């Protein structure tokens with residue numbers, strides 16, 4: 004099964020519009036084909052097992068990719084796909100993706116059985132090696148599979164790429180090619196039916212459900228991964244994925260432990276540095292699709308589910324700052340604050356100093372700050388809308404002086420401050436400055452006394468005031484407008500013109 | 501020296517304006533006289549030492565109180581007040597308030613001498629008693645002197661008031677009457693020359709400088725404390741302040757320690773539970789005038805210096821939330837969040853359950869939240885103004901379709917999105933979605949592709965876009981207006997009408 008490599012054909016795009024007085028619109032069908040990479044001759048690089056942990060149903064392309072998703076129908080005679088049928092005693096086994104079940108559930112279960120039953124006792128050095136190998140292999144997913152290949156956040160020279168590709172297989176998460184492909188689909192279709200780990204379907208679905216069950220082929224999607232196919236290391240790893248995976252995930256740690264770490268202890272190497280380490284890395288990675296879409300803050304945008312949280316970051320070498328990551332996917336960092344935990348970023352930075360990585364991409368700091376400010380503004384506005392702020396200038400009736408004097412005969416508790424008339428009946432006993440002082444103002448214009456002549460009242464006092472408003476004084480309309488303007492209130496200036 | 505008590509005469513205020521068509525203005529002179537309490541017959545309650553730690557110069561009232569503060573002048577023949585003269589070798593001793601110097605510096609110095617020289621060794625039980633007595637006497641300042649008497653934040657029955665008055669003297673901070681008076685002046689004149697501890701004159705001045713130096717009588721002020729004079733406990737304490745102070749501050753702790761805590765150890769009682777405890781409480785209290793106006797956040801308003809910080813709160817039983825306190829002085833709480841340290845609040849609450857305190861005042865929660873929101877809004881706006889946001893709709897030239905098609909001949913990198921024309925020349929290589937996709941849009945209208953037809957771009961992408969704006973498309977003016985409106989941008993809608 005030799006791969007058929009074709010060189011990447013650059014897209015031919017019409018950049019010169021025909022001179023007419025109308026503007027051409029981007030052709031959505033064509034653009035979607037470009038986005039899916041279907042305009043390029045597909046590089047067929049296959050391996051024996053198909054796409055490990057991926058299901059053909061969600062990665063194969065046909066023409067329907069650009070069509071709108073149709074609700075499934077039972078009226079047509081066609082047989083429904085298994086994912087659209089209810090689970091029954093007869094068909095449950097057809098719902099399940101047994102390969103993934105074996106790789107992510109059964110094998111780890113065997114590992115746990117040997118570990119917990121005490122059949123394979125473990126020595127401290129073996130645990131230490133398993134941890135070390137956890138870090139060494141795990142970083143190839145976050146720095147390599149994810150930030151380098153899925154997002155082109157930086158470029159890497161071949162020795163580093165080879166390291167990522169070889170040790171990357173030790174995580175049993177599929178080849179770079181498959182992983183990058185479904186990850187790009189996830190970014191493009193986040194929170195839609197085409198998102199492979201659609202967080203809207205619940206925590207469990209986005210954690211493992213999506214890979215343990217057969218997906219609906221109706222929602223299959225494809226992404227352009229021609230740049231990955233252009234990389235001989237990616238092709239090499241994909242083609243020889245099974246042997247590389249078996250060697251690096253299981254054989255190598257078993258051998259190292261039995262030979263050097265704890266001589267003769269091959270079984271401990273296999274269980275702890277092999278099976279259980281793989282289980283830990285898989286679960287940590289799955290957390291990015293589940294927890295990081297459920298738990299934490301959204302400091303950059305809240306249009307979609309991704310969230311920043313340090314718990315996921317801890318077990319994934321910094322990938323838990325997922326709200327940032329979905330907003331700024333090509334940034335080689337996931338965390339930008341010094342106190343946030345993102346060792347993958349530091350690792351990439353270190354390799355760049357060694358000359359192994361280059362062109363580390365960061366998003367424009369201005370754009371990043373804009374996201375933060377907009378989110379905070381939203382929060383403030385939400386809080387603002389929960390409070391009551393008294394009537395606006397536009398909502399108030401307008402009285403002239405004569406009317407005020409008449410009204411003041413009926414209600415002795417009217418006070419004019421900055422052109423606005425207030426009824427302070429209920430506030431007199433509450434006044435922090437005392438009753439006798441506030442009573443000085445009854446029926447009068449207390450602007451100067453209130454604004455500094457006796458006491459320069461706080462913003463809080465101005466807020467109290469705004470809830471006591473009953474009318475605007477016609478002759479002092481300008482004062483009223485200036486006052487509410489300084490308070491940042493909106494109003495229609497035509498009212499007093 | 502028998503006190504001349506007069507009953508409180510309620511203020512006569514003109515509440516019925518004469519019927520005319522003009523509105524009377526609050527008479528500032530009159531209102532200031534009411535604010536200073538000068539309209540009431542003064543209760544003369546005197547004690548031998550005058551106002552301990554207060555200087556007559558800042559508390560005596562004359563007619564100048566309502567006059568504007570004049571800059572001092574050397575042209576007039578009058579002799580300048582000592583506070584306006586430079587410090588020289590000849591006059592330095594006249595600058596100093598020696599009574600306060602003795603009470604807050606010399607006596608503590610003697611205490612430290614005995615403690616540090618090892619002449620008065622201390623046993624654990626004595627330290628524990630000194631701490632206990634620190635808490636018992638300290639709480640009378642925060643709950644009694646401050647929140648009850650200075651701010652009327654609640655009412656207290658006589659046994660509790662008596663406890664506050666008697667143990668309050670043990671802090672050597674002057675009588676309730678004097679303390680409440682200068683504290684009310686501080687609130688009314690915060691950050692002005694009449695503020696006794698004017699924070700604008702520096703940390704040291706507001707901590708102790710103000711009481712160790714003679715103040716300028718030009719800035720003397722008075723506050724209405726007729727309600728304090730109405731309280732027989734306040735009068736009693738003021739009249740007998742000196743003996744009560746000597747008994748509670750020094751004699752009592754000396755006796756308790758020597759008799760019960762560490763038999764025979766009278767000297768340790770005097771030094772540790774007397775002198776050094778007083779020193780600690782004084783310093784803690786002074787921190788509210790100094791640190792609490794310098795260190796910390798301003799979550800409620802930033803018009804004035806007071807700040808919230810937990811360090812001051814720790815040593816003052818919760819008085820460190822000073823930004824809140826200056827905004828909402830009659831609230832019996834200084835901290836409103838459960839995780840903030842305000843044991844004085846809890847103490848008051850506990851006494852209210854015992855029936856010793858009643859009518860605990862709190863500020864309207866809506867008004868408190870308004871302050872928080874307004875402060876956050878200010879912060880957000882400050883951040884917003886630091887960023888660049890691209891040209892607004894009003895700043896852009898308007899092109900019609902014909903013009904666009906012509907311009908697109910000259911610059912191939914123009915793209916229309918939502919009625920706005922962008923020049924994406926520099927962004928093509930940066931595009932996270934890849935170069936080939938963004939190139940699909942050159943010279944075209946990419947609105948649908950950008951807004952979901954191919955990919956539903958994030959808010960971050962919209963922000964990037966706004967910096968690439970070059971013109972508005974006349975025919976799509978409405979789309980452009982809707983778009984920037986959704987983004988919360990301001991614009992003049994007349995432009996396209």
Ligand code: HEM
Pocket residue numbers: 418427430434435436437440441443444449452453457458459460461462463464467468526531535684687688826827828829
């Ligand atoms: C008419 C509506 C009024 C409202 C809603 C109001 C509200 C307030 C509030 C909330 C405070 C607490 C401190 C602060 O927020 O800065 C305060 C303090 C004070 N008010 Fe007013 N006030 C009113 C009228 C007046 C008038 C007419 C006078 C004087 C003639 C006056 C004199 C004072 C003084 C002297 C204080 C300082 C009290 C202290 O902190 O010791 N107020 N007022």
Ligand code: HEM
Pocket residue numbers: 029034038187190191329330331332915924927931932933934937938940941946949950954955956957958959960961964965
């Ligand atoms: C013209 C100005 C454009 C700007 C400023 C822009 C900006 C961006 C940005 C910032 C992202 C990162 C993800 C996000 O923020 O949501 C992104 C992703 C993307 N863009 Fe654009 N874009 C533009 C035009 C286009 C056009 C015309 C297309 C399609 C024809 C397109 C297709 C995509 C796709 C498919 C992604 C997803 C990539 C991924 O996350 O895997 N973009 N774009």
Ligand SMILES: [Fe+2]
Pocket residue numbers: 189291292296309325329
């Ligand atoms: Fe995600």
Ligand SMILES: [Fe+2]
Pocket residue numbers: 149153154186190328332
């Ligand atoms: Fe990603």
Ligand SMILES: [Fe+2]
Pocket residue numbers: 686788789793806822826
């Ligand atoms: Fe203060």
Ligand SMILES: [Fe+2]
Pocket residue numbers: 646650651683687825829
């Ligand atoms: Fe206060």
